[in-house]
Amino acid sequence: MRNRIVAHIFATDWLRKKLNNMRRDIFQAIADPTRRAIITLIALQAMTPNAIAENFHTTRQAISKHLRILAECEVVKQEQRGREIYYQLEVNKLKEMDKWIEQFRKIWETRFDQLDKVLSTIKKQKK
Amino acid sequence: MSTTLFFDFTVDKQNNIIDIKREFAADRSTVWDCYTKSEILDKWWMPLPWKSRTKSMDFREGGRWHYAAVGPNGEEHWSITTYVKIEPQKLFLANDAFGDSDGNINALMPQSKWTMNFSDRGKNTLVHGIMQFPDLAQLEQTIAMGFKEGLTMAMENLDAILAKR
Numbered sequence: 043m044r045n046r047i048v049a050h051i052f053a054t055d056w057l058r059k060k061l062n063n064m065r066r067d068i069f070q071a072i073a074d075p076t077r078r079a080i081i082t083l084i085a086l087q088a089m090t091p092n093a094i095a096e097n098f099h100t101t102r103q104a105i106s107k108h109l110r111i112l113a114e115c116e117v118v119k120q121e122q123r124g125r126e127i128y129y130q131l132e133v134n135k136l137k138e139m140d141k142w143i144e145q146f147r148k149i150w151e152t153r154f155d156q157l158d159k160v161l162s163t164i165k166k167q168k169k
Numbered sequence: 170m171s172t173t174l175f176f177d178f179t180v181d182k183q184n185n186i187i188d189i190k191r192e193f194a195a196d197r198s199t200v201w202d203c204y205t206k207s208e209i210l211d212k213w214w215m216p217l218p219w220k221s222r223t224k225s226m227d228f229r230e231g232g233r234w235h236y237a238a239v240g241p242n243g244e245e246h247w248s249i250t251t252y253v254k255i256e257p258q259k260l261f262l263a264n265d266a267f268g269d270s271d272g273n274i275n276a277l278m279p280q281s282k283w284t285m286n287f288s289d290r291g292k293n294t295l296v297h298g299i300m301q302f303p304d305l306a307q308l309e310q311t312i313a314m315g316f317k318e319g320l321t322m323a324m325e326n327l328d329a330i331l332a333k334r
Contacts, residue, residue: 078306146187146312147178152216154176154191157203160213161195164203 071115076100077108081117081131088121088130175295180312185302187311193294197287200294201258204285207234215239224270230255235272249274250283260286265300279307279314 071077076098083089083097095105109129112118121128175192193200203209207226214221218241225235234250247268254262263285267278274280279302286297302308 075306143180143312149216150178150189150191151176153213154193156213156216157193158174160203160209161193161199164199165195 071112071117074108074111076104077112080105080108080112084118084129085131088128090126090128094129174293175290180308182305182308185305185308187300187302187308189298189300191296191298192290193296194292195294196292197258197289197294200296201287204287204296205261207236210234211236224272228252228255233272235268237270245270253282258287260284279311281307281311 071081079098080094083094091102091106091109094109095102098105109118112129113120117132118129119132121130174194175190177188177190179188180186181188193203203213205228207223207228211221211223214236215238220239221236222239223234223236225233227233230252232252234252235247236250237245237247239245247270249266249268249272251264251266252261253264254260261284263283264280265283266274266280268274282301284299284301288295288297300311302311
């Protein structure tokens with residue numbers, strides 16, 4: 043029970059921060075397959091939009107749009123090197139994934155707590 | 170009934186597997202019914218404030234469970250579970266997918282293969298569930314969607330706290 047309260051406090055805090063700056067969330071970042079592919083690509087090295095676009099059968103404009111969303115989600119950061127802009131993965135942001143796993147675990151805990159209650163009701167009925 | 174029930178939850182990102190073990194204080198046939206009869210599933214399958222609402226259930230090999238997860242604001246997410254193999258009170262294999270109210274599967278949403286094993290643990294029952302995803306992205310997307318539900322739970326909790334003030 044205590045764990046769940048802690049999780050709720052954490053998630054509530056996270057939500058409040060999100061509402062405060064109204065930015066896009068990381069969920070949106072990985073909701074699209076092309077963006078997931080971009081994440082995998084730049085996980086290895088910082089790349090320019092042109093170099094990223096070469097890996098996809100889509101327009102440079104489409105890639106730019108995905109990069110803009112990823113930047114808004116703070117999944118990638120931009121770095122100016124001379125005349126070129128390089129996109130790099132924000133590793134800390136992806137660590138949020140591990141926090142999600144904890145949340146997902148909590149959902150299963152809740153589900154099982156509910157089943158415990160159902161089972162105890164069934165037992166009482168049988169008696 | 171103060172004994173703690175065994176619970177183990179692991180995410181194996183190398184093999185795209187979520188592995189969940191849980192012990193329940195009831196005999197195997199009762200627990201089996203809870204997992205395979207829709208009228209009981211609807212009582213516990215979705216974490217509050219979500220609810221599960223069955224549209225149809227045909228628990229046999231090749232049959233499917235078609236249900237909606239209904240959110241606190243009436244939002245609906247439809248799921249389709251197709252049963253592949255059933256050994257009564259021992260195990261079932263199923264394919265889990267998202268879909269629509271007409272029962273069409275959405276191929277763009279994550280899908281997973283479920284293996285549910287039921288075994289005795291003293292007087293209790295151990296349920297071992299394995300969710301196998303085709304790739305890491307689908308596993309991560311599923312977890313991310315779960316996080317959304319977690320947030321809904323958190324908001325309800327916040328409402329409750331605010332109401333007390």
